[in-house]
Amino acid sequence: MSFRLRIFLLVLVVAVTAIGATAYLTISLTYREAARVDAARDRHEAAIVDTIRAFGIRNGQWIGIDGVVSELSASTGLHIRVETPDRLVVVADSDVLDKRKVGPVQLLSRQVEPAPDLDRLITAAADQVSMAAALAAGPQDPLLRKIRGARAPVATPAMPGLPDDLFGPIPRGEPDAQALYQLAQYRAALTTTRCMADRGAVSPALALTTPPYLDAGQLAAEPSCATSATGEVLGDRAWLAQRWRDLSRCRLAAAAFDECLANEFAQAALEVSAVPVEVYFGAPESPGIGELSRPAGYAVAGVIVVAALGTAWIARRVSRPVRLLTGASLQLAAGRLDVRVPHGNVADELAALSASFNSMAEALQRSEERQRRLIADVAHELRTPLSNLRGYLEGLADGVIEPSPELFASLHEETLLQRRILDDLQVLALAEAGDLDYAPAPADLAELTEAAATAHRAVAANAGVELVVDAPEPVVVHADPDRTRQVIGNLLSNAIRYTDAGGRVEMRVRRDAQGALLTVRDTGVGMSPAEVARVFDRFWRADPARQRATGGSGLGLTIAHRIVADQGGTLSVESTPGLGTTFTVRLPSF
Template sequence: MSFRLRVFMLVMLVAVSAIGATAWLTLRLTAGEVIRSREAQVRHQDEITETIRAYGLRHGAWPGVDRVVAGLAERTDLHIQLRTDAGEVLVDSDTLQNRPSGGVRGASLPIDPRPVLDKSIAGAANDPRAYGVIKKIVPSDIFGPAPTDPIYGGAPALAVRQVSQYRAALDTVRCHAARTKGDPGLLISTAPYLTVTQMKDDPGCLRQATTRVLTDTAWQSDVNANFYACTAKRVLLYSGQGDICLDSSFGNAVSTISAVPLQLYLGGRDDLDLGELSRPALFGLAGLLVVATLGTAWIARRVSRPVRRLTLASRQLAGGHLDVRVPTRGSDELSRLSESFNQMAEAVQRSEERQRRLIADVAHEMRTPLSNLRGYLEGLSDGVVEPSRELFVSLHEETLLQRRILDDLQVLALAEAGELGYTKAPLDLADLATTSATAHRAVAAEAGLTLTVEAPAPVWVDGDNDRLRQVLGNLLTNAIRYTDAGGQVLVHAYADGGRAVLSVHDSGVGIDSGDLHRVFDRFWRADPARQRATGGTGLGLTIAHRIVTDHGGRIEVSSRPHVGTTFTVHLPLLTGS
């Protein structure tokens, strides 16, 4: 029986056995879990709602409520989630317990942490004293005895008094907590919100909070305006309608200092405890495990594990984790597939890194020159910079430099994409060295350098004359640029053991050993302080390295600081030369 047929038969056996058992077990467990979760929600929702509301009322803010939610979730075995009215999740008990956030069921429960106006202090609900107004608050109006005169003039007395108490109470406990590192929360949830002990614990904080409330009169005017705007729309001020306006003005005033309202969502925990399963469910689960274990042990060992690793790695690779790799063992098809995946991931990572570096390098190289051009043009436009022939010549040279950078980038992009065309023909490196040296001898003489060529015999290679001349021209330009007056540059072409060798040696400033590995990187220069006009685009050696590589050769560099640098090009020697 073939491997494919054995796999097919085992999978069919497991599938037929598992489908029925899994369906029955899933339905039974799901129904039981739904019933248990709903019962727990109904049983605990009042406790959870009131506990969280009381925390918000006593603290006037929600920092620290995660500890309360975590304790409630642990005690009630429910998934508790708090959201703002905008739908943003503020606290999630599953997240606090380092578990994936599960679902929530049913409608939300509102949590309003604002205090409620206690009208019993002024007598009956319709007592006119409840609507007395205060012209000016004094310290005794905040935590002292209730005023006996119903009318003071300015704003609803009862609302102003209790808002003042709530404001002063929050300020007092927060001030005291900052000094003692304690809990910045109130001990009672009703007016006057501070116990006698709290008032005596820290008289300085109480005095400071009371003074702050007394000096802030803007909110008192808002209470007054809201109350009378409401009563102006109602006919019966003292027949039940006043209560509505009083509650409205109090709620608006206290909402600016209280915690924001939240929405409570409840749900059951998604994980199941085997201890909660009924006996039939346990029997069904055990039978399913036995069948699955016997039928898929060999398949899981040989197939499932490598496939899972490849699947996970491919998802991570698609998600941007380019350094992901899978282990390879053996020499079967899955091992070869893993090796192919690793090679593909390596290629993708290198390509992505090259692309990021190129984008960053291009942005860096183009930013400064373009900023300079923009600055001069704005200066000319604003009349700050006087136009002159020298300035226009400088700007023209700057644009030519940008054009050279773009041309080099285009050549480099074509080369790295394998689309740079070459017209190869038999080529004598000795003649190429002599011709290129002649073209650069005038520049070398102007720089005070001696340019010498050693090419005793023809050295034939199969190459593109223009591209190899570009390589040698770049090496000569760099050698002349980084060699001080009185130095020398030597070009040597010769054959060595079946390889054609072309070297350029200078007695210039040299390159530090720590920078040698960066010589062929894009936009790298040995002396970053040099100007672009004299220091090149930083792409010449990168292009030269690509051209030599495309010719089947290699380019090497050796250097000693303050002694000199040697670039050596190795190319295949033309057969029969």
């Protein structure tokens, strides 16, 4: 299977799967389920919230809410989740209870505060008093006689009343005083049911959500629990006093008195009842694939077609550059270093890969050309002096040339020149291979410059060139002293060599923000821009006619450039024809 076909099939499968699943879920399921959940929530939300709230009021805790939530979910077809407001604790989840995969819920929730409604409590208490008074009067009305025969409301026993000193001058009939009484009665009722639950008499739940909360059966089961609970509440004077202070502060609210009183009552009731919760709604399960509508199916089919066309285009875009790169790499391996891959101006990964291949091929081609030029340059440099030596030796052997001390001195000078060329080639080879030894240490660049100038003063004097050194202060660099002296010597000898008699060579040492700076400036023949670009090439000379007279090998600047670069510095050159040349060495300071 070709690479193009593999890419096509891979992208096609991924695109069809991802886009098809996304279209199926978003077009068919999400909208439909959202609409179904909204409709079911509108019908059943109020009843669900009231049922959960009534459970919290009657139980004073959420233990046992699982069964209520499961029944509500089964009857309404909704996924119901009850959580604490901080969403850290899930009190009940219908999907978990029914052992289904837990589905998502809507972000909009309903808060449930399981506290009795103060208005309803006061109204119910007033109705009980009115009914009890009517029954005690013994009326002859048939309706009242019927009510008298029914079970009369039962007040919480052992709740004779709150201490008078809590209220001060405020009458007991005021709303805040009634709220305190209802709060105490609710706490006493909850305490009674918990006492009875501990004794195993009945389930820990109030029979009613309004006073008197407990029915006759609960009171008859464990009357001592009711008595002890009432005594506990009435005896907790600190709690009663704090609640009374909270409730009575609402008198300062003026027009907002009723709202303030209801809020304070609810907050106080929540301290003895269950904690508030949030109720979330969602869908209990996802519909099957059979519910996928025809429009949704058409949409999925259209997406698949688009994905197929798109992946075919992508496969073609990918495979063509790969084929070109493969062919070019084979030609490059066969020795065709001029092969290149067209990549255009497209800014993508494949175009970048093609451009990188072309850069690699150009680098290989330049390296091959440099190698060929090096071989040709070495052959040229050695051919002429060896031919001269051979001619002189053959002349001496045939007796054509008479031996003389001057002739032997000339032949010896030629051999020294060839030895110097070979030594320079060896140093350059080691430097380019990274095998040239360095011993970096703190060294004074000014002192090294003075030493190099001292060694070349005689040569400069013989050439009629003035040599000046400007190094007013020590400049310490971290470099190999011997190699650095070799660089300075090469630059200085080169400057003297290309400066005519009466000229001047100036060496300056300074320190700047980037490090140490050494400049070697001469007033020689100078170089053109084209010559400056080649000044560090092997065996290149600005004036080839001078090389035999001066003995230069054409490798000194190449070696100097490599040594400076190996020590973390730079060597640059500026030149103007007829005015002179300036070499600048920059090294890291110590």
